[in-house]
Amino acid sequence: MQEKEAKQLSGEMIQVVSFSLGDEEYGVDIAQVQEINRMVQITHVPRAPHFMEGVINLRGQLIPIIDLRARFGMARAEHTKNTRIVVTEIGSKRVGMVVDAVSEVLRIPVEQVEDAPEMISGIETEYIRGVGKLGDRLIIMLDLQRVISASEKRELESVDAAVPEATAVS
């Protein structure tokens, strides 16, 4: 039914993989999603940024895992049987994101995607590409590049912060 509505407006659609974090629904461009996995053993990496859950072994490759809840400053949740790791590939980088549950692949008409409002439930808007409307559902479309690169930036900041401390002690 939703698809029918969309086609009436325009032929152009974007395909997104939608998943949930708490009560909110998020979406990422399907072209950036490599695979969706059940929860596996995550190896903790000490002294990594707090939202860095650790690394997993994906068929012989080490994939860093971001806890998306921690990334967005939400309370961490216990992993359940619905918890999934969404493995994304942006450029040459592969990153896994822990999400509460993956719902489905959606087709959203381009006209139905609006720019991000100023503030959405405490998440810094820089990660948000827009908000897609589908019936009465709101899908927060993520800019994965930002999600990942900002994590690098923050990491660098924390390293910089650590330097004066180290020199002060010695």
Next chain:
Amino acid sequence: MSEEFFDREEFVQYFKDETDELLQTVDASLLRLESFVDADRIDPEIVNELFRAMHTIKGSAGMLGFNEVQELAHRLESIFDLLRKDRMPLSQQSIDLLFEGRDILTALIRALTGEAIVPEGVEGYMERLESFSSLYETAAAIVGEQSESKSGPFEERLDASAEEIAAFEAEVARLLAGPDGDRTAASAVGEPLPQAPALEHHGDAARPAAQPRQEQRRNLSQTIRVDIERLDALLSLVGELVINRTRISDIAATLSRSLSEYKDSAVNSVIEPLAKVLADSAGLLARTTNEIQEGIMKVRMVPIGQVFERFPRMVRDLSKARKKEVRLEIHGADTDLDKTVVDEIGEPLMHLIRNCVDHGIEEPAERLALGKAETGTIRLNAYHEGNQIIIEVGDDGRGIDLARVRKKGIRQGLIAESDKLSDREIMELIFQPGFSTADKVTDISGRGVGMDVVKKNIARLKGTFDIGSVEGAGTTFTIKLPLTLAIIQALLVRVGGELYSIPLDSVIESQRVEMSDVRTVHGNEVITLRGAVVPLLRIGEFFGLGTARDPEKVMIVIVNMQGRQVGIVVDSFQGEQEIVIKPLSDVIGRITGISGATILGNGSISLIIDVHSLVSEAYALGRVARAEYAAV
């Protein structure tokens, strides 16, 4: 041969790869051959090797229809054949002619793949070569005739042929000079061709006969070439194999456990033997998978000697051009490192060696005046340290003249007159783009490209680059590169529920120590080990893993860092294992104390402890006191 049936481009590439290797061998052998110039006897194995290499190139080129390459290889082969049969004396001129030929051959082959333009003067060179070898063929024939006709003593024969030899000599000098060969012309006039040794050889009846060709060629086909991407593809497939292997092992274990619970069942008698077979097969599968995995990893490792091979020739040519006496010493050529790193390191090393020849080593007269040996030495050294490979390029030349570097830096606007710089900072100027101390530009260096390129290339390989220099005594460049995909021996330890790997080469020993033997210095825990005070580092606490302290004992891995010992406290030791270093994703960033990770046989991940950064940071943060001083 019809071109429709094979991919010509692929064959050309294959031909080029094969000949590249052979040309390296030719270079190395020519250099060795050069040491036999004017000697009484030539090591026949060297000439044989050259002959075989040229013969192979000729054969392959002929097969693919590269007529010019084939022709040149053929003529060079003839020269080696003459040398092999002692029909030609080995002079400096002939060596120079052969080196020239080798270079033209290289250029011709490069031109095939469009990497270079077809060199000029190939025909002229071939003519000179042809006349040169035909001359000796005739010479040999005449000498042969005379030794047959005359039965007198050796001296008489020598006299008889001296006249003809003198005539050839003149002819040879003329031919060597060639239409555009100023360099060879000059040297040809200066050094007469030695004739006596050749004749002596000729008279030597006991000389062993040349080996059959088939046998000589066999050694050349012991290796095959594989695209590295194919290896990587295999490697990730093996990764999947490992996971499935673990699964099958688990199923086998579960099955035998379940069976033991239904001991009386009739089904049991059927399934139990099957379960046994399954368990055996799973075990075999596990072993084989491990071996495949290790095998593929090792295939990726190549000795750095592959890169070093080209340098003796380069140093020879450079030192000749600069009229310097330079000897190149190579150590650690068999040090293994990853293929991708080997491919990238050649150019930076080339720049460094050029720099040593051009700026480092003094001219012979200057060296003698300084009381140094006339011949300068460049040392090229490679070895493993921790999970790094260290490559040193050092010379015993004049060292870096800091005052001069500073002056040039000011003149080139890199620093201001008023800048107060430490020696170290002045040395850093060398890495600035465009910096050069050379007063005039030579074809070797002085154009201000080089050191900044070196630094950039090494940074790209995630390595570090350092200069040590003592004025008047020499300069040493040190390159440290991580072995991004290397296999190392590691000690596996358990800390806070996770397995960590400590590279074994930084481990001195591991032991259990009673808490009663642990004392404190300035609030830091230490133990005494054979009289030395060793500070302890509780890695679980350092990493914030929330590990509880054992009130009775500590399990300690003693590691060495730049001569200092530190005891890393872990929960338990889990044995030694060969591991493959994989870098942590750059999404995570650099983490102090962790250099990478490895995937263990059962598919689980173990982080690799970077002893160096861990211990330095622990010192810096005051987690480990400089107890060795405090305790004295």
